[in-house]
Amino acid sequence: MTPEFWKNAWQKSQTNFTQKKPNPMLVHHFKALNTPKNGRVFVPLCGKSVDMLWFISQGFDVIGVELSEIAVIQFFAENDLQATVSLHPTTPSLTCYQAEHEGQTLKIWVGDIFDLSPIDIGIIDAVYDRGALVALPDMKPDNLRTRYTQKLMALSNKASQLLLSFAYDGEKQCSDNHKNLPPFLVTRSQLEQYYAEYYEINLIAQEKVDYVSTAGDSGYRLVYTLLSKN
Numbered sequence: 001m002t003p004e005f006w007k008n009a010w011q012k013s014q015t016n017f018t019q020k021k022p023n024p025m026l027v028h029h030f031k032a033l034n035t036p037k038n039g040r041v042f043v044p045l046c047g048k049s050v051d052m053l054w055f056i057s058q059g060f061d062v063i064g065v066e067l068s069e070i071a072v073i074q075f076f077a078e079n080d081l082q083a084t085v086s087l088h089p090t091t092p093s094l095t096c097y098q099a100e101h102e103g104q105t106l107k108i109w110v111g112d113i114f115d116l117s118p119i120d121i122g123i124i125d126a127v128y129d130r131g132a133l134v135a136l137p138d139m140k141p142d143n144l145r146t147r148y149t150q151k152l153m154a155l156s157n158k159a160s161q162l163l164l165s166f167a168y169d170g171e172k173q174c175s176d177n178h179k180n181l182p183p184f185l186v187t188r189s190q191l192e193q194y195y196a197e198y199y200e201i202n203l204i205a206q207e208k209v210d211y212v213s214t215a216g217d218s219g220y221r222l223v224y225t226l227l228s229k230n
């Protein structure tokens, strides 16, 4: 997916991946990571996810990154948060939106995750991936997903992750009918290919649902913990 694809989606409000309430799988399963109290959570490709506010309510600081400035402006406006906006000292394509809320710091970089450095992100205790890995295709020649997983590990120093994913059921299991549009299926073997060297991968929950993706297929919502071998 090109940056233009996502920026257009936000411009045209084609963003039905946005949830109105904190994700129930997050709320039930985040504790499995044993993130230290007052820790910092990285939310890559964050959109305007209210899951970030749930982390704040649990006493964590949050740092996100999102390509679309529209998404980030909407996030702050819709949640009555006043942002301090600053430019990146050396990279003109990056802008920082920051606010203090309920005693925690919430910071979102507007820009491409691939333009960020570990210094921009700081120390990370946990990563929350909902709608990020599945937003990127695993396709040759420029495998965006492999690049993303490597960048994510570099930015977070391989902090443990809670990863929300999905699977189709029955005969659809291996097919990907909608391969030109997100969300993209992430198979177990792909997950191992990206992460098994660095993380212990555990499928900790799966829930049968009628509509697993915005494309309207039935299947399962999956929750993985990726526990750092660091």
Ligand SMILES: C[S@@+](CC[C@H](N)C(=O)[O-])C[C@H]1O[C@@H](n2cnc3c(N)ncnc32)[C@H](O)[C@@H]1O
Binding pocket: 003, 006, 007, 017, 018, 019, 044, 045, 046, 047, 048, 049, 065, 066, 067, 068, 071, 111, 112, 113, 114, 130, 131, 132, 135, 182
């Ligand atoms: C499927 S949405 C998920 C958003 C959010 N995580 C949620 O759960 O609502 C994927 C988001 O990633 C953003 N995005 C895609 N590629 C990106 C990149 N290279 N850098 C930063 N954000 C990106 C898109 O603009 C979009 O908002």
